[in-house]
Amino acid sequence: MHLTATLLNYYLLCHRKMWLHAHAIRMEHTSDVVYEGKLVGEHAYPQRAERYTEVEVSLEPEVPDGIGLAAKIDFYDPHLGVVHEIKKSSAKEHAHIAQVQFYLYILRRKGIKAEYGLIEYPKMRHTERVELDQNGEIILEDWIANARKIIESDRCPPVLPKSKCKSCSYFDFCWSGETEE
Ligand code: SF4
Incomplete structure (x- = not known):
């Protein structure tokens, strides 16, 4: 199996959520929040479809039966080496930055140009630039190692x-079974 940006996002939110998702116990299809997020991603900037390309990359596990890394990047500019991500959120979140850093990390490990990332928040009309320096890579690798262990x-x-x-x-x-607060 592969550690994806979704799983890494869950790792930062809740280790249990990541474990459940990784072990194929899925509930997301019932969530309106997830649906809305997908909707903005699909329709916010349709005019950019020709400028950016969708790219799927993966790194195989370093050990037999280990956990590799995989990413499906919706908007990648191959000429500038820029990763774009669109968020429906009304607030910036640390997990958004981690997601784009994860994409940059995998692309670089594959030898693909990955200079920086841009997170666009259509609701806030705001764009956040994301860098991944050496220190950031060390932190990311620590998260990845812990996520794999869990x-x-x-x-x-x-x-x-x-x-x-x-x-x-x-x-x-x-x-379930608990009394509502
Ligand atoms: S409901 Fe469960 S999976 Fe979701 S955040 Fe709480 S403990 Fe984690």
């Missing part, structure tokens, strides 16, 4: 405090 474990990580779970698509899965 996914390879047979044990599902514990739940987060309930206050952090309200908008999670796994809420019912994790809290």
